[in-house]
Amino acid sequence: SVAGVLVCLLEYPRSKRQKGSTMERCGQKYLTAVVKVFGPLTRNYYIRAILHAALAVPAGFLLSTILGTVCLAIASGIYLLAAVRGEEWRPIEQKPREPLHKVETIKQPPSNPPPRPPADARKKQPAEAGG
Secondary structure: OHHHHHHHHHHOOOOOOOOOOOOOOOOHHHHHHHHHHOOHHHHEHHHHHHHHHHHHHHHOOOHHHHHHHHHHHHHHHHHHHHHHOOOEOOOOOOOOOOOOOOOOOOOOOOOOOOOOOOHHHHHHHHHHHHO
């Protein structure tokens, strides 16, 4: 049970993506501070892969914990693959908020109505639908 709490505390804070933006989880900033305190022990994905693999070994001896063992083994493999690709956990820093300004999306309303089919084509459609 202590191992489960450790894994949850380690896994809850999301890492910042290399490209694009990352949504922070609710209450993540508090756990991010805890993860940052341990430095390279929690940032390095090689260490996380070893930790997950080590936690999976004792759980594999009981039939009731086999599903957790499989999940930890898969997580270990994913972390190992990410580490080989050069990824590491990076905290999400809050950007200073810029003052909101109203952006005009439409500068002028359209001056012409939308295009319509010719009048004789509009008359033929109800006749074809009727039979």
